[in-house]
Structures are given as structure tokens and as C-alpha cells.
Amino acid sequence: MNYKIDADTIESLKKAQKNEITEYHIYSKLSSFIKNEHNSKVLKQIAQDELSHHNELKKFTGTDMKPNILKIYFYTFISLIFGITFGIKLMEKGESGAEKLYRELGNKIEEFKTIAKEENKHEEELIEIIEEEKLQFVGSMVLGLNDALVELTGTLAGLTFALKNTRLIALSGLITGIAATLSMAASEYLSARTEQESSRALKSSLYTGGAYVFTVACLVFPYLLFSNYVLSLVLTIIMAILIILVFNFYISVAKDLPFKQRFFEMAGISLGVAVISFIIGHFVRLFLGVDV
Incomplete structure (x- = not known):
């Protein structure tokens, strides 16, 4: 050389x-x-x-x-x-x-x-x-995750002060989550069916429902594990942030999308809804005079 x-x-x-x-x-x-x-x-x-x-x-x-x-x-x-x-x-x-x-x-x-x-x-x-296939249905997974994080984090936060009983909160959260999963999957199928063939629309709905039910299971789990409802809520919020972190990291790498902006946007919306629902749950309990 x-x-x-x-x-x-x-x-x-x-x-x-x-x-x-x-x-x-x-x-x-x-x-x-x-x-x-x-x-x-x-x-x-x-x-x-x-x-x-x-x-x-x-x-x-x-x-x-x-x-x-x-x-x-x-x-x-x-x-x-x-x-x-x-x-x-x-x-x-x-x-x-x-x-x-x-x-x-x-x-x-x-x-x-x-x-x-x-x-x-x-x-x-x-x-x-x-x-x-995974990347072809990222939109469906985002839909399932976003909806589950926003809806269930808010629901669990509201129920936490309304019921103050982890078993009742977990039961209510699971019923709400499963019903919402079926509703979301069905809606995604009908929406995708107008633009795609049946097999692809079905896969789209399964990815949406799968992402939703996975998120539901993760968010409800602390309420099944602990009897302290405040601790359970804190762990649920931490779990929500971790799901947002991991999923956005995956998307940012696989799809070459910006990480920080998407993470803070998703986290801000989910936590914002949780705080508002938490306050609403507290005042609804006081207004109705419910003592569980």
C-alpha cells in the first residue's frame, strides 16, 4: 500500500x-x-x-x-x-x-x-x-395506545378519589377497559373496511385492540397488586409514562421520527387528563356524598 x-x-x-x-x-x-x-x-x-x-x-x-x-x-x-x-x-x-x-x-x-x-x-x-407488517400498522397501534392512555389514565385517576378502594377501582377499570377495547377494535375495523380489504381491516382492528388491551392491563395492574389507592395511582401514572417512553422510542427509531416532541406531547395529554379527572372525581364524591 x-x-x-x-x-x-x-x-x-x-x-x-x-x-x-x-x-x-x-x-x-x-x-x-x-x-x-x-x-x-x-x-x-x-x-x-x-x-x-x-x-x-x-x-x-x-x-x-x-x-x-x-x-x-x-x-x-x-x-x-x-x-x-x-x-x-x-x-x-x-x-x-x-x-x-x-x-x-x-x-x-x-x-x-x-x-x-x-x-x-x-x-x-x-x-x-x-x-x-408491524410498521404498516403503526397508525393502528398509535390509535390504540393513545386512546387507552388518555381514557383509562383519566378514568382510574377519577375513580381513585371517588371510590378509594383498589379492588373496586381495578374492577371498574377492567370493565371500562375491556368494553372500550371491543368498541375501539370494532370502530377501527369499520373505518378501515371502507378503504381496505377485509383481511387488512381485520388486522388493523386487531393491532388497535391489542395495543389498547395491553395498555389497560399495565395501567390496572398496580390496583390489583397494592391496597393503597394513592400508591396505586402513582404507579399507574409511572407505568403510563414508561409505556409512552418505550413506544415513542420504538417509533422514533423504526420510522425516523423526532422523539422528544412526540413523547412530551403524549405524556402531557395523558397526565393532563389524569389530573383533571382526579379533581373531578374528588368533587363528584363530595357533591354526591358517596362514602365507599
Whole structure:
């Protein structure tokens, strides 16, 4: 090689080379697990790109790098549980340092210019054409989560001071939540049915209902676990914030959407409704003279 690269840069290239061979194994594993033929072909193409990058870097480092086994299993597991688009994009977000190094070296060495171009554009284009059902029904999941968080957080907060009995609050919350789940799923089916075929409309309603009933179960759980109604309400609000946090993080990674704005918007609406309902429950109890 005629190119003079300093020792620190060589070490950085070795780390990048290790990442490339690790990602080659991740994409290869995922391609063998995925039943969708189109997605499997896309993942195999990305895997070959990563292997090619590893081999290019080997020309400069002069060494073979072993993959990070823990990272392979972690991202494979994440991708299979939460979807390949989420897993891949989460992994790629951690590789910005390598891309920056490739761009800098690309100003002097032609091989790195090619690698940088493929890292930035080619992989993004391939990832975008991955067909994944979860992401096609994100709107339905958002609908279910939003409605459940706003309606049930408010309902439980109102019932907390109105009833002051965790068992009664849990019972009322579950009945309200299950009824609302069925209502939401049916409404989503009828709404989607006007624009889509029956099978897709049914899936849309199931995603909406599934997200709703999952949220209901999480929010009611503290009232089944503890006898102190104030503690249960606090834990329910914490649970609501955690659901909003996790879901918005998922969406922000999988769909490349801003995280902070969506999180604070959802949290603000849910907590605002909870506070108003809490106050209403307190005054309704005083006005009606109910003593449970």
C-alpha cells in the first residue's frame, strides 16, 4: 500500500472492521430466520456489503477481526422480537463514528469514499424497502395506545378519589377497559373496511385492540397488586409514562421520527387528563356524598 495511515487511525479501522464482520453475521442470521423471501434477499445483500467492507479494511489493517458474539445475539434477538427494521436501525445508529471515519479518509483514499457512500446511501435504501407488517400498522397501534392512555389514565385517576378502594377501582377499570377495547377494535375495523380489504381491516382492528388491551392491563395492574389507592395511582401514572417512553422510542427509531416532541406531547395529554379527572372525581364524591 502506498497510503500512509497513522497508528491511531489503524486502531480505529480495526474497530470498524470488527463492526463490519459482526454486522455481516447479524444480517446473515436474520436472513436465515426471516420467512419473507423479499426481506431475506435484502438482508443477504446488506450482509454481502458488510463482508465486502470488512475485506476492504483488511487491506489496510493487515489482520482478520473476529465478530462480537454478544452483539450478534443481542441484535438478532431485538430484531426478532421488535422487528427487523427497528433492530437494524438501532444498530446502525451506533455506527456513526465509523461512517465519520470513512468520510474523512475518503478525502484522501478512494476505497474509503466508496465504503462511506455504501454505508450512507445503499444500506438506507435497502432497509427502506424491507416489508414489515408491524410498521404498516403503526397508525393502528398509535390509535390504540393513545386512546387507552388518555381514557383509562383519566378514568382510574377519577375513580381513585371517588371510590378509594383498589379492588373496586381495578374492577371498574377492567370493565371500562375491556368494553372500550371491543368498541375501539370494532370502530377501527369499520373505518378501515371502507378503504381496505377485509383481511387488512381485520388486522388493523386487531393491532388497535391489542395495543389498547395491553395498555389497560399495565395501567390496572398496580390496583390489583397494592391496597393503597394513592400508591396505586402513582404507579399507574409511572407505568403510563414508561409505556409512552418505550413506544415513542420504538417509533422514533423504526420510522425516523423526532422523539422528544412526540413523547412530551403524549405524556402531557395523558397526565393532563389524569389530573383533571382526579379533581373531578374528588368533587363528584363530595357533591354526591358517596362514602365507599
